[in-house]
Amino acid sequence: MAHVLIAEARFYDHLNDLLIAGARRAIEAAGHTHELVTVPGALELPPAIARASEAGRFDAYVALGVVIRGETYHFEIVAGESARGLMALALDGVAVGNGILTVENEEQALVRADPAAKDKGGEAAVAALTLMTVAERFAA
Ligand SMILES: Nc1c(NC[C@H](O)[C@H](O)[C@H](O)CO)[nH]c(=O)[nH]c1=O
Numbered sequence: 567m568a569h570v571l572i573a574e575a576r577f578y579d580h581l582n583d584l585l586i587a588g589a590r591r592a593i594e595a596a597g598h599t600h601e602l603v604t605v606p607g608a609l610e611l612p613p614a615i616a617r618a619s620e621a622g623r624f625d626a627y628v629a630l631g632v633v634i635r636g637e638t639y640h641f642e643i644v645a646g647e648s649a650r651g652l653m654a655l656a657l658d659g660v661a662v663g664n665g666i667l668t669v670e671n672e673e674q675a676l677v678r679a680d681p682a683a684k685d686k687g688g689e690a691a692v693a694a695l696t697l698m699t700v701a702e703r704f705a706a
């Protein structure tokens with residue numbers, strides 16, 4: 567049984583609740599356990615997961631959040647840098663799934679967060695568990 571950290575950037579409560587529900591459903595369906603950590607925004611997800619990975623208590627990590635384009639260039643920074651940070655962790659051996667929605671509006675976010683629709687939270691959880699399995703398969 568694996569223990570999974572769900573790391574959420576709680577910027578939009580109702581959307582995060584849906585993402586977390588999808589991730590929890592996927593993790594539990596695979597027979598694993600999970601716990602949750604909450605940070606303010608997507609930019610804090612990579613450092614939060616980096617710190618958690620140093621604890622050695624988790625086998626996989628699911629990053630969840632929602633970034634909705636506003637009026638300024640900040641969207642590109644938040645969306646791009648959070649994705650880049652998670653990719654850097656993954657390439658460094660952290661089994662992390664990226665469930666950060668980067669969308670134009672709330673309507674796009676809702677259909678992707680909803681477990682009964684595109685279920686991006688569940689998708690990110692499956693990705694994290696898959697990376698964990700790949701690492702186990704090719705471990706030295
Ligand atoms: N606009 C959104 C943000 N912005 C906040 C940043 O992620 C970060 O918390 C802040 O810059 C302090 O470091 N975060 C989201 O997750 N979603 C957004 O739409």
Ligand SMILES: CC(=O)[C@@H](O)COP(=O)(O)O
Binds near residue numbers: 636642
């Ligand atoms: C993605 C964001 O940072 C965004 O929500 C911020 O909105 P704005 O660009 O209008 O400040």
